[in-house]
Amino acid sequence: MSDPSPPSPARGASRRRFLAAGAAVAGSALGLSAMGGCSSRSADAPLELTFWAWAPGIEDVVALWNERNPDVQVVVSRQDAGDAAVTKLLTAVRARNGAPDLVQAEYQAITALVSADAIADVSDVLEAGTREHFAEGIWSSVNLQGDSIYAIPQDTGPLQFYYREDVFADLGLDVPITWDDYAEAARAIHEADPAMHLGTFSSADPGLFAGLAQQAGASWWQIEGERWTVAIDEEPTQRVAGFWGALVEEGVISNEPMYTPQWNAALNNGTQVGWVSAVWAPGVLEGNAGSTAGSWRMAPIPQWDRSTAATGNWGGSTTAVTTQTEHKEAAVRFAEWMNTSAEGVEALVTKSYVFPADQHSSAEALSDPPAFFENQPEFYAESTANAETVQPFTFGPNVNVTYSVFNDAFALATQARSAEAFTEAVTTLQERTVADLENQGYTLA
Incomplete structure (x- = not known):
């Protein structure tokens, strides 16, 4: 993600607006609302809103709105995703020129954009x-402090467990319910075939690790009044790191980063049988493991507490309104x-191919499973149930730095193949x- 810092002249003011009590933040937003609004347009022309977005097919989604709302027309301006989108928005906001009315924003970008006074x-x-x-x-990812809401969730990525059903059946293994079960299954699979692994720990995917920590009860950043707290080096995240580090040290899972040619090949040739x-x-599986179609199934992610269902989130985005809209x-x-x-x-499901954050959706498109999981008709119903158990998590204004450090620190840890290196x-x-x-x-607490 891009540098979240606002320009030097406005830096202190922006931070005070964000870190102040919720009422003060809401007051600032009310002031913006009073500056403009629908009443500013002429009687014979529609109000026009600009929407920066990158989701595939988003123009078709917006076209439905425009067809039914002739007085309020939304114009899509297609942008690059990720860091590039954040950088461009912050540049426009700082220049007070060219910012859109609405923007698609990833969950991890919300806090940085609020801190820079970019979204309302x-x-x-x-x-x-x-x-x-x-x-x-x-x-919780858009409700950062008090009653303030900074975006509407759009799509989401609840963590789930994917496994080769045929391999588990051949070895007489049950689907793991707990992480202890997962470790035992990993050992049994590797013992049956030393070339085979149930999974990998990827040092190139901090978003996945953050989601695993989220499932364990971690929330890496918190706002306390006007102060930030950072709670990465605490028991939930250390538990997750120690667990995966021990499996890497034992050799029963791989340490190959995901999305490499080697990792892709392992999925396709059957030497990685879980994910x-x-x-x-x-x-991803359909594109990289086509030869194994029909043999995979999805289950809830293994639990730390057998009696409590919980998961984390990896990916997804929101729709935010910028502070400079009228x-x-x-x-x-x-x-x-x-x-x-x-x-x-x-429309989001059928045109943009996203898994919606809306838990009340009865979109017909979700009634059919993904093509690669046609053997699991209830795939999306089960995924929706999993999404309901996503645990609260707050991202900080410098998540980009944390993710960059993760890549470096865990690259060394996976090379060391040591549980101690993971916790360090x-x-x-x-x-x-x-x-x-x-x-x-x-200011830190």
Whole structure:
């Protein structure tokens, strides 16, 4: 993600606006709403909203809105995803020129965009029932402090467990319910065939590791009044790191980074027979493991506590309204329609091919499983149930730094093949994340 810092002249003011109590933040947003709005357009011309987005087919989704809302037309401006989108938006906001009314924003980018005063608190204009469409864990990513809401969730990526059903059957193994079960299955599979692994630990995917820590109960950043706390180097994340480090040290899972030619080949040739991934994994498996079609199944992610269902999230995005729009309420109405109405959500599923964050969706497109999982007709119903158990998690304003440190620290840890090196890498994440926040001028509790 891009550098989240606002320009030097406005830096202190932006940070104070974000770190102040929720009422002060809401007051700032109300001021923006009063500056403009739908009443500013001429009587004979439609209000026009600009929407920066990158989702495939998003133009077709927006076209449905435009057809039914002639007085409020949304114009899509296609952007690059990820860091590039954040950088471009921050540049436009800082220049106070060219920022859109709405923007597609990944969950991990929300806090940085709020800190830079780029996206608005929309809690004052939300419809009363909007909150009820989303699981608590997903909503927590846009509800950063108090009652302030900074975006409407669009799609999500609950973590799930994918495994070769035929291999488990041949070896007489049960699907793991707990992480202890997973470790035992990994040992049994590797013992049966030393070339075979149940999974890998990828040092190139901090988003997956964050989701695993989220499942264990971690929330790496928190806002306490006007101060940040960083809680990476605590028991939940250390537990996760120690668990995976021990399996790598034991040799019963691989340490190959994901999406490499070697990893792709392992999926296809049957030497990797399991994968902890998100709801979007079927597309990856179909592209990389075509020869194994029909032999995979999905199950809930293994649990730390057998009696409590929990998962984390990896991926997904939101629809946010920028602080520089003059039509805040109209922008929110569009964002709510797209992400919570039956018509809007079904369009997202069928046109943009996303797994919607809306838990109330009955989109017909979700009634059929992904092609690669045609042997599991209930795939999306089970995925929706899994998404309901996503745990709350707050991203910080310097998540880009933390993710970069993860790549370096865990690359060394996986090379060392040592559980101790994994837990030490977590401490490194904590120390460097704190140091970067302090260097940027944030106040820490």
